[in-house]
Amino acid sequence: MQYSLDEAKDLAVRACLAVGAAPAAANALAEATISAERHGRHSVGFAHLFDYLEGLLSGRISGTAEPELSYPAPAIVQADAKGGIAQLCLDQAFEELLARTKSYGVTVFSVTDSYTAGELGYYARKMAEQGLIALAATNGPALLAAGRSAEAVYGTNPFAFAAPTQGKAPLVFDQASSATAFVKVRGAAERGDSIPEGWAVDERGQHTTDSREAIKGALLAFGGSRGANIALMVEVLAAGVTGANWSLDAPAFDEGSESPGAGLFMVMLDPKVLDPSFSDRLASQVERLAAKGVHIPGGGSLQSEVDLPDEWVARLERYGNQKQESSQ
Template structure:
């Protein structure tokens, strides 16, 4: 089965997303932040985190789970530890408020951490870390979600898809950026594969009866598995700890217990770390890094993480978007 698509410009993607959000209770500031995040995902080819997410954002506004007029509050716990109370709002605005101060602290002291509480994160993670590396810093972030992934060896969901993102600065060049779920596949990618009738690799997940399957719709009813077996499982465990108790928030199962089940982004926390390679190492490491990357790129078949996303970004033309999704969002707008 092949879904019909329609070509739509990036400006129109932004306008459509923003109009839908405002129409359902988001104020200008929140709608602008979310629409920008969604548009950038479409621009960079991350369709599972683009317009695909707008109906979920709207459900959270309709149910009043999310405060569409929230103004995040930043507090300085210590000179290098910042806390953001997102005030039960969407994460993109919390990022706008908190990451600027995080960057300033890391540039001054060499390392700084930001804990975000009471936020609703529904997007990719690369925008946060890439923003950090654009200022010469190393970025690391993680979030948990609601249970959808079984620990290695099990068949019961306990972990969220638990993504983690990392970025490394390259003066005058795009940073190295990776953003990945610790699940074998992001939940949004499973849902899109199910929608479009595509199969997924064996080992991605289990059906509701606990059987391995390549049917994405069956996995959507069952559980995902961690990537790389027990190795991905322990990284997912690490993300649960970093994004839950470390930042004063919930584990994935606790997040689900308090969620209203409306299909929108659940309330949770986010861990973000920024580090200065120059201050920590005591020298300029850019030449050393570039020599390493030269060797990396000289190996046939390799590709730096984030390269495809940055290549997609050069294209400012229209994007092909699922027609049914566009019609749904137009009705919401």
């Protein structure tokens, strides 16, 4: 069925509240979920929301955690998620980040001890919509093998970049250091589909196109050692600089009762400090590149409705029913 954005957000909010999320956390998570769907990032939209709901039920996510913000330097904002979600940290720090970036030209945002970040492009896009350039990096539990090791040593360690373009949607790209996102491999395994060569190895370290064997093994970096270097860079920023768990030490995001304790690192830059005409110039350059056949990420049409399988809607509603039954 198709739902309006408001209807779909209401479904998400009610499900989050039903499994113990405080109103602010429920709204932050629902907003990020709808943004992912609206921008065509379905694998980290409602499909991934179920990981959050199960995490809230099991204790992997603290639904009532209130982020603790601190300001160790004028252009640095730190957030301790306290086992909660990074989306709420961004909501709580958003106005301060904007104000400090406008004042100092550049700001760093650091988040520690959070659940995995979901659609990373969401964080960068929100800043670009306010006229800022943003770079974001985040880690998570080890899922990615590197070098000659068959053991997973990094998370999928995505990074995202966004920049404002005058009169157009922001330029945004969001990609994992792995050849694909883990949720795509997991989805293929659930359907019994094969995966392309080069996405993953099995538990013996052998290349595989069997998605179910890949789940037991590890993902591979895009571009071999070059992609693995990007994963390491993201690890240094998102786990090392923020004080979050290294991916090797992060508990699983989809089982157990412990938070992954992941990190998020962002840099925001006000381009007008260096070039007042930046957004106009970028808009013109994007048009020139597009005319030459270059794909411009982030500039596609936005979806005005959300397609949700009946099975998913029923599952979302069951979370609400569980809460009603437990209160009786």
